[in-house]
Amino acid sequence: MKRCMIGTHLFACTLLLIAVAPGLGAPPDEDTWSTPPAKPGGKIVLKVVLASGDDPFSTGKSAAKALLKKMGDVPLAAVIVSECFEDDPQKAKLIAGICEVLPEDRVVGGSTYGSFNQKGCSDFDSVSLLGIGGEGVSVSAALVREMGTSKLTLEEHRSRVERQLRDAGAKLAKKLRKTKQDRLMILAADAHSPKNQFLVEGVQQVTGQAFPITGGSVNKNAGQAVVYFQGQALRDCAVALMLSGDFTVSLSGRRAKDNDAVIRTAREGAAEALAHFHGKPIGVLAFNCAGRRSKLDKMEDELTAIQKSLGKDLPLFGCYCAGEIGPVDASEKKEGVLSGGTGWHVMFTIIGRPSAE
Numbered sequence: 130m131k132r133c134m135i136g137t138h139l140f141a142c143t144l145l146l147i148a149v150a151p152g153l154g155a156p157p158d159e160d161t162w163s164t165p166p167a168k169p170g171g172k173i174v175l176k177v178v179l180a181s182g183d184d185p186f187s188t189g190k191s192a193a194k195a196l197l198k199k200m201g202d203v204p205l206a207a208v209i210v211s212e213c214f215e216d217d218p219q220k221a222k223l224i225a226g227i228c229e230v231l232p233e234d235r236v237v238g239g240s241t242y243g244s245f246n247q248k249g250c251s252d253f254d255s256v257s258l259l260g261i262g263g264e265g266v267s268v269s270a271a272l273v274r275e276m277g278t279s280k281l282t283l284e285e286h287r288s289r290v291e292r293q294l295r296d297a298g299a300k301l302a303k304k305l306r307k308t309k310q311d312r313l314m315i316l317a318a319d320a321h322s323p324k325n326q327f328l329v330e331g332v333q334q335v336t337g338q339a340f341p342i343t344g345g346s347v348n349k350n351a352g353q354a355v356v357y358f359q360g361q362a363l364r365d366c367a368v369a370l371m372l373s374g375d376f377t378v379s380l381s382g383r384r385a386k387d388n389d390a391v392i393r394t395a396r397e398g399a400a401e402a403l404a405h406f407h408g409k410p411i412g413v414l415a416f417n418c419a420g421r422r423s424k425l426d427k428m429e430d431e432l433t434a435i436q437k438s439l440g441k442d443l444p445l446f447g448c449y450c451a452g453e454i455g456p457v458d459a460s461e462k463k464e465g466v467l468s469g470g471t472g473w474h475v476m477f478t479i480i481g482r483p484s485a486e
Contacts, residue, residue: 159304160271160272160273160274160304160358161269161270161271161272161304161305161306162235162269162270163267163268163269163270163306164206164207164267164268164269165267166267166308166310166373167264167265167266167267167310167373167374167375168264168265169265169375170265170375171263171264171265171266171374172203172263172264172265173261173262173263173265173266173374173376173411173480173482174200174203174260174261174262174263174411175259175260175261175411175412175444175446175480176196176199176200176259176260176262176444177246177247177257177258177259177260177412177444177445177446178192178195178196178199178246178257178258179192179244179246179248179249179251179255179256179257179258180192180195180255180256180257181251181254181255181256182254182255183254184222185214185219185220185222185223185226185254186222186223186225186226186229187226188223188226188254188255188256189212189222189223189224189225189226189227189229189256190226190227190229190230191226192227192256192257192258193208193226193227193229193230193231193258194230195258196208196258196260197230197260199260200260200262203262203263204262204263204264205260205261205262206261206262206263206266206267206268207260207261207262207268207270207370208231208258208259208260208261209238209258209259209261209315209370209446210227210238210256210257210258210259211241211243211244211256211257211258211446211447211448212244212255212256212257213241213242213243213244213251213252213253213254213255213256214253214254214256215253215254215353216353217355217362220355220362221362223256224236224357224360224362227256228360233359233360234359234360235359236357236358236359236360237270237272237356237357237358237359237368237370238317238356238357238358238368239317239318239319239345239346239347239355239356239357239368240347240348240353240354240355240356241345241347241348241419241448241449241450241451242348242419242422242448242449242450242451243255243419243422243448243449244256244257244447244448244449245257245415245417245431245432245445245447245448245449246444246445246446246447247436247441247442247443247444247445249429249432250428250429250432252428252449257446257447257448259412259414259444259446261372265374265375265376266372266373266374266376267308267310267372267373267374268370268371268372268373269305269306269370269371269373270305270368270369270370270371271301271302271304271305271368271369272301272304272356272358272359272363272366272367272368273297273298273300273301273304273366273367273368274363274365274366275365275366276293276294276297276318276319276320276365276366276367277293277365278290278293278294278297278319278320278324278365279319279354279364279365280365283323283324290324290327291327294320294324294327294328294330294331295327295328295330295331295334296331297328297331297367298327298328298329298330298331298332298333298334298367299331299332299334299335300331301331301332301367301368301369302314302331302332302334302335302336302369303335304369305369305371306371308373310373310374310375311340311371311372311373312341312372312373312374312376312377312378313341313342313343313371313372313378313478313480314332314336314340314341314342314343314344314369314370314371314372315342315343315344315369315370315371315372315414316328316329316332316342316343316344316345316367316368316369316370316454317344317345317346317347317356317367317368318344318346318347318356318366318367318368319346319347319354319355319356319364319365319366319367320346320367320452320470321346321347321348321349321354321451321452322346322451322452322453322470322471322472323452323470323471323472324346324452324470325346325452325453325454325470325471326469326470326471327470328367328470329342329454329468329469329470330470332369333466333468338465338466338467339465339466339467340467340468341378341380341467341468341478342454342455342467342468343380343414343416343454343455343468343476343478344416344450344453344454344455345416345448345450345451345452345453345454345476346450346451346452346453346454346470347450347451348419348450348451349451354451356368372480375482375483376411376480376481376482376483377406377407377408377480377481377482377483378406378478378479378480379402379403379405379406379478379479380402380455380456380467380468380476380477380478380479381398381399381401381402381405381455381456381476381477382398382453382455382456382457382458382471382474382475382476382477383395383397383398383401383458383474383475384457384458384460384461384471384473384474385421385424385473386420386421386424386473387424388424388425388426388430391421391422391424391425391431392425392430392431392434393434394475395417395431395432395434395435395475396434396435396437396438397438398475398477399413399415399434399435399438399439399477400438401477402477402478402479403438403439403479406479406481407483407484408481408482408483408484409481409482409484410443410479410480410481411444411480411481411482412443412444412445412446412479412480412481413439413443413444413445413446413477413478413479413480414446414447414476414477414478414480415435415445415446415447415448415475415476415477415478416447416448416450416453416454416455416475416476417431417447417448417449417450417453417474417475417476418449418450418452418453418472418473418474418475419449419450419451420472420473421473421474421475422449431475432447435447451472452470452471452472453470453471453472453474453475453476454468454469454470454471454476455468455469455474455476455477455478456468456469456476457469457471457474458471458474
């Protein structure tokens with residue numbers, strides 16, 4: 130198995146809901162918001178919770194409360210939510226439960242096939258939350274609507290899909306606030322692999338090909354491909370989240386399609402990202418392929434492999450996507466391009482403080 134190493138599909142579930150503290154950012158009709166600039170040397174905190182239950186409202190509310198308790202007195206810049214509830218009515222109840230605790234006007238996101246963190250793996254009727262907070266990190270978010278490609282196929286409409294997704298990616302990236310401290314972009318889009326590649330290419334027209342980008346595509350089963358922004362459930366859209374501050378990141382992406390290779394590449398990919406991070410890690414993002422999970426004899430085996438490389442203490446936020454965004458494996462890698470949109474990958478991003486000079 131070839132590999133890509135870079136330092137600096139099955140079940141119906143949901144990815145990125147993102148909520149931030151009230152009273153920040155641009156007016157809602159601009160489809161953007163931003164938190165205040167990051168303070169140099171300020172605290173950066175990442176915390177993760179995972180909850181399951183038959184009642185989506187109660188599950189969402191309890192998970193949100195648990196996250197706030199973990200954050201303590203650290204103000205939230207953003208909360209990324211990976212939820213796994215079956216249909217639109219249940220998803221609406223889940224969001225309502227989350228918004229009982231978190232502000233509705235700051236909820237954005239998308240759909241995936243499940244979640245995993247240091248406590249275990251989940252699929253149906255579960256929600257995982259990642260809290261990002263502290264004065265040392267700043268967040269800018271944006272939405273692009275009606276990309277016009279969700280019902281198009283590459284077989285019949287390839288040129289149109291490529292053009293419209295590249296245009297949407299560029300438009301999305303241009304909406305984000307730009308600062309000298311921008312470090313990482315997170316994408317969630319209604320662009321099932323391999324469509325996600327064209328969206329990434331559009332973003333890179335603005336950010337450049339070497340800027341760190343990660344994320345995943347929302348799922349497509351049972352009409353569940355939903356993107357959320359400011360409490361609204363939307364389709365045929367994409368959201369972007371830019372994290373800024375005096376932190377650093379390390380990315381690695383690995384591809385596999387059978388049980389043993391999925392386990393091995395998860396372990397090696399996590400180890401690669403960690404080995405190329407020079408400093409003190411604060412947390413890890415892992416956008417994983419639902420197809421990879423379907424090849425496992427036991428879903429938990431991949432998480433165990435990841436923990437062998439990362440340990441069990443570092444906050445880990447993972448979700449199963451319909452196409453991943455990040456460093457592609459060696460067989461697909463393009464010279465000078467850090468991130469791409471692809472499938473059958475697990476994409477790791479280590480976030481933390483750089484080593485002292």
